[in-house]
Amino acid sequence: MTTFALRPTERHHEDGTDGLRRRRRSAAFREGVAGWGFVGPALLVVLGLTIFPGIWALVLSFQKWDGFSPASGIGTQNYQDLLTDGALQSAVTHTVVYTALFVPASLLLGLFLAVALNRRIRFIGLYRTAIFVPFVASAAATGILTTYLFSPQFGIVNNVLRVLHLPQQGWLEDRTEAMLVVVVMSLWGQAAFTTVIYLAALQDVPGDVIEAARIDGANAWQTFWRVVWPQLAPVTAFVAIYQTLQAVQLFDLVYATTRGGPLDATQTIVYYLWKVAFQNLQFGYGSAIAYGLFFATLVVTVVVTVLQRRAGRNAN
Numbered sequence: 001m002t003t004f005a006l007r008p009t010e011r012h013h014e015d016g017t018d019g020l021r022r023r024r025r026s027a028a029f030r031e032g033v034a035g036w037g038f039v040g041p042a043l044l045v046v047l048g049l050t051i052f053p054g055i056w057a058l059v060l061s062f063q064k065w066d067g068f069s070p071a072s073g074i075g076t077q078n079y080q081d082l083l084t085d086g087a088l089q090s091a092v093t094h095t096v097v098y099t100a101l102f103v104p105a106s107l108l109l110g111l112f113l114a115v116a117l118n119r120r121i122r123f124i125g126l127y128r129t130a131i132f133v134p135f136v137a138s139a140a141a142t143g144i145l146t147t148y149l150f151s152p153q154f155g156i157v158n159n160v161l162r163v164l165h166l167p168q169q170g171w172l173e174d175r176t177e178a179m180l181v182v183v184v185m186s187l188w189g190q191a192a193f194t195t196v197i198y199l200a201a202l203q204d205v206p207g208d209v210i211e212a213a214r215i216d217g218a219n220a221w222q223t224f225w226r227v228v229w230p231q232l233a234p235v236t237a238f239v240a241i242y243q244t245l246q247a248v249q250l251f252d253l254v255y256a257t258t259r260g261g262p263l264d265a266t267q268t269i270v271y272y273l274w275k276v277a278f279q280n281l282q283f284g285y286g287s288a289i290a291y292g293l294f295f296a297t298l299v300v301t302v303v304v305t306v307l308q309r310r311a312g313r314n315a316n
Contacts, residue, residue: 071284078288083149088289090264091272094179099247101183102190106243109187111193115224117195120200124251128199135192143256146185147172163210172258175265182253182266189253190246194239201235202228236309241301248297269293 061078065071082088117128134142149156150171158168176203205228211222251270254260260267260275267275269289277286 010297011078023263033103039290047068055147057287057290060284061291065283066281067283068281074238074284076284079292081093081285082179087264087267088272091267091269094266095248095268097178097252098186098250099244102186102247103240103243105183105187106191106194107239108193110239111198111232113191113195114198114202117199131195132192135196139187139252142185142189142253146253146257148179150181159161166184173264174263178258178266182250185257186247186250186253190243194243195240197235201232205231206244234308237304241304244300245297250291 060071062075064074064078089233097251099265102204113131117124117131125239147155150158152158152168152173155171161168169177173183192290210223247271250268251274254266254268254271255274258266260271267298270293273286273289273293276282277288
């Protein structure tokens with residue numbers, strides 16, 4: 001049998017390497033503990049406000065509970081009722097109409113404003129700030145402004161129509177016009193978001209590519225459509241998904257203005273959910289509506305994302 005012994009210099013070198021590794025692992029462990037110490041409290045709050053209510057709502061969706069008496073399990077009855085609830089179907093229709101009007105208008109208006117603000121002119125910072133101010137305004141303030149502008153009796157819009165000798169409108173008190181007013185006021189607040197996103201994307205478009213297109217003889221429209229617009233496709237997909245989710249979850253502006261009226265013409269899914277759960281005290285059925293809305297928005301988001309990625313691969 002042959003034995004080998006490490007020479008003193010090799011043994012010291014190995015011990016020094018192992019010690020350095022242990023010190024590095026110990027320092028990394030302490031840094032990890034310190035990081036989790038800072039993040040942990042906020043993480044617990046976030047999880048407590050999302051995970052726990054979500055699980056509880058899922059359990060409630062299979063029960064009948066009015067908030068006072070003991071809950072009783074009813075299986076999938078709440079989800080079966082979703083298919084036969086006429087008021088819910090009307091709320092879904094109103095939400096779809098609102099989304100179909102709001103999302104394209106929000107994208108077009110945001111893109112138009114972003115192109116207009118993507119210039120080097122005097123006071124451009126002031127203009128950009130003024131565009132963004134409505135986005136940070138509260139829904140209550142927007143609702144008060146809506147009521148003041150579109151009041152059939154005392155609103156500014158009808159006063160302007162009166163001066164121009166044009167027929168006055170019912171606006172928020174007319175079933176055929178109330179949703180249009182809600183869309184207009186939503187654009188007043190939400191178009192600022194799409195403007196900021198598009199403006200940031202426009203500023204990231206390489207200037208040399210635009211200059212090359214102009215040298216090749218492309219006019220302003222051709223440069224935008226052939227060069228700039230393809231660069232904005234990923235941003236457009238993101239903004240469209242985000243604005244669709246915002247539209248589907250519309251509640252605060254409806255609550256601050258019409259309360260779902262007139263004659264439930266502006267009653268959206270989330271507002272109907274609020275009525276069912278907190279006015280009628282049907283928390284189980286309200287939870288089922290919430291989860292139905294969650295899965296519907298999840299499916300739409302996944303489908304739009306997959307289609308956008310396929311379109312991007314085909315373009316490449």
